[in-house]
Amino acid sequence: MFDTVAFEDLTTSGLTLETVYLGGAQGNAGDDALAKLVPVGNQGGFRYKGSPTQNTVSLVTLFTSGTESDWPDELDPQTGIFTYYGDNRKPGNPDLHSTPRNGNYLLRNVFDAMHATAAERAQVPPFLLFEKATPGRAVRFRGLLAPGAESVTADDDLVAIWRSKNKVRFQNYRAKFSVLDVGKVERAWINDLAAGMPSVESPHCPPAWQSWVQSRSYETLRAPSTTIIRSKADQLPSDTTGQKVLAAIHQHFDGRPHDFEKCAVEIWRMIAPATAVCDLTRPSRDGGRDAVGQYQLGPAADPVLIDFALEAKCYQASNSVGVREMSRLISRLRHRNFGVFVTLSYFNPQVYDEVRSDRHPIVLICGGDVVNTLKNNGYGDLLAVKSWLDTLFPNPN
Structure with a gap:
C-alpha cells in the first residue's frame, strides 16, 4: 500500500511523505528504523539532537504508536492539524516540566518562541512526525511539523490538561502542530540540522519552513476527503x-x-x-x-x-x-x-x-x-x- 525503503538504505535516504522505512531483522533495539534514519536515538516519543535545557536542540522527531488509550495522538488529514500529548503521562510527577526526556520542557520553550519574533522562531527546531508501521520496527513518515496552527488560538495551541489515574491527578501538555505542505525532506537538510546548522541557513531548507520562521505563515498540507461512506x-x-x-x-x-x-x-x-x-x-x-x-x-x-x-x-x-x-x-x-x-x-x-x-x-x-x-x-x-x-x-x- 505504501512505498518502502530498505533498512540498509536508511542512513542515506531522504524523507518522503507516507513512505514506510523498514526496520532490521536482528531481533534487538538495533532494528529500530527511526534511529538509523534520523540521528536522534532509539527510544521515546520525543527524540532530538541537542539539549532542551541548554537550548541547543536542532532537530526533533515525534514518534507515535497510536496505541496510547489515555493519550490519543491524532492527525487530521483534512485540516492538517496534529494533536500530540507531552511526556508526563503517568501519575507521580508533580512537576509538569520535569520529565526524563525533557519533552514538556522542550514544548514549553518551542511554543513560547513560536509566538515571539522571527529571530526566536529561527531557534525552533523542525519537528518530523513518524508513526509505528509494520512489519517489526518500521516507521511511516507523516510530515514536517510546525508548532501551532492557523486556525488555533494562542490560548489553545499548547494547553496543560489534567488527567487522573488510580485516583491520582496529574498534568500533561496537549500540543497542536501543523503538517506543512512539504512532500519530501532532503537528506542534506537532515544532515545540516544534525550538524547543528540553523534550519533556515541551510540551502536545503524547505520553503514552507522558511515562511513559517520568517512570518509564522502556515502553508499547511490539507487533504479534504471525498464523500465518506465508512464501512x-x-x-x-x-x-x-x-x-x-x-x-x-x-x-x-x-x-x-x-x-x-x-x-x-x-x-x-x-x-x-x-x-x-x-x-x-x-x-x-x-x-x-x-x-x-x-x-x-x-x-x-x-x-x-x-x-x-x-x-x-x-x-x-x-x-x-x-x-x-x-x-x-x-x-x-x-x-x-x-x-x-x-x-x-x-x-x-x-x-x-x-x-x-x-x-x-x-x-x-x-x-x-x-x-x-x-x-x-x-x-x-x-x-x-x-x-x-x-x-x-x-x-x-
Missing part, C-alpha cells in the same frame, strides 16, 4: 479495550434505553462544545427526536443559533441503524436545521450512502466515534468509563 469495520473499534467500552455502556443502560439519550447528549457536547441548550424530549412524544437543541455560532454578544434534533440508539455493536430509524429523523428536520444521530453500533451501508448522497445535514456518530470521543476527553480505559457512567448516569436500581 462497518471503520465505524466500530478494532481494539479489545474499545469493544469492552462499548459493551460496558450498553450494559449500563440495559433495560432503560431512554436513559441512554442523556448520555448521547453528553457525547455530542464533547464533540461540539459550542452546543447551547439541549433538552430531552418526552419518551412518548419524541417523534423521531430524542433531544432538541441549538448550536451557537459567532460572538457571545450576538450569537447565531442553529436548531438541531438528536436521535440516540443504544444498540449492541451487532445491530446496525437502518433506513427506518434514519427516515424518522430526516422527516423531523425543518428548513435550516441539522440532525445528530448517536449510536453504540454502526450505520448500515444503505443508510450511510443515502444520507451522504442526498446531502442530508446529519452528523453520524457511531460506536467508534463514541470510544474516540471518550478517549480524547480523558476516559481512555474501561475503569474510567465505568466511573464516568456511574457518576453522571447512575442506575436507579
Whole structure:
C-alpha cells in the first residue's frame, strides 16, 4: 500500500511523505528504523539532537504508536492539524516540566518562541512526525511539523490538561502542530540540522519552513476527503479495550434505553462544545427526536443559533441503524436545521450512502466515534468509563 525503503538504505535516504522505512531483522533495539534514519536515538516519543535545557536542540522527531488509550495522538488529514500529548503521562510527577526526556520542557520553550519574533522562531527546531508501521520496527513518515496552527488560538495551541489515574491527578501538555505542505525532506537538510546548522541557513531548507520562521505563515498540507461512506469495520473499534467500552455502556443502560439519550447528549457536547441548550424530549412524544437543541455560532454578544434534533440508539455493536430509524429523523428536520444521530453500533451501508448522497445535514456518530470521543476527553480505559457512567448516569436500581 505504501512505498518502502530498505533498512540498509536508511542512513542515506531522504524523507518522503507516507513512505514506510523498514526496520532490521536482528531481533534487538538495533532494528529500530527511526534511529538509523534520523540521528536522534532509539527510544521515546520525543527524540532530538541537542539539549532542551541548554537550548541547543536542532532537530526533533515525534514518534507515535497510536496505541496510547489515555493519550490519543491524532492527525487530521483534512485540516492538517496534529494533536500530540507531552511526556508526563503517568501519575507521580508533580512537576509538569520535569520529565526524563525533557519533552514538556522542550514544548514549553518551542511554543513560547513560536509566538515571539522571527529571530526566536529561527531557534525552533523542525519537528518530523513518524508513526509505528509494520512489519517489526518500521516507521511511516507523516510530515514536517510546525508548532501551532492557523486556525488555533494562542490560548489553545499548547494547553496543560489534567488527567487522573488510580485516583491520582496529574498534568500533561496537549500540543497542536501543523503538517506543512512539504512532500519530501532532503537528506542534506537532515544532515545540516544534525550538524547543528540553523534550519533556515541551510540551502536545503524547505520553503514552507522558511515562511513559517520568517512570518509564522502556515502553508499547511490539507487533504479534504471525498464523500465518506465508512464501512462497518471503520465505524466500530478494532481494539479489545474499545469493544469492552462499548459493551460496558450498553450494559449500563440495559433495560432503560431512554436513559441512554442523556448520555448521547453528553457525547455530542464533547464533540461540539459550542452546543447551547439541549433538552430531552418526552419518551412518548419524541417523534423521531430524542433531544432538541441549538448550536451557537459567532460572538457571545450576538450569537447565531442553529436548531438541531438528536436521535440516540443504544444498540449492541451487532445491530446496525437502518433506513427506518434514519427516515424518522430526516422527516423531523425543518428548513435550516441539522440532525445528530448517536449510536453504540454502526450505520448500515444503505443508510450511510443515502444520507451522504442526498446531502442530508446529519452528523453520524457511531460506536467508534463514541470510544474516540471518550478517549480524547480523558476516559481512555474501561475503569474510567465505568466511573464516568456511574457518576453522571447512575442506575436507579
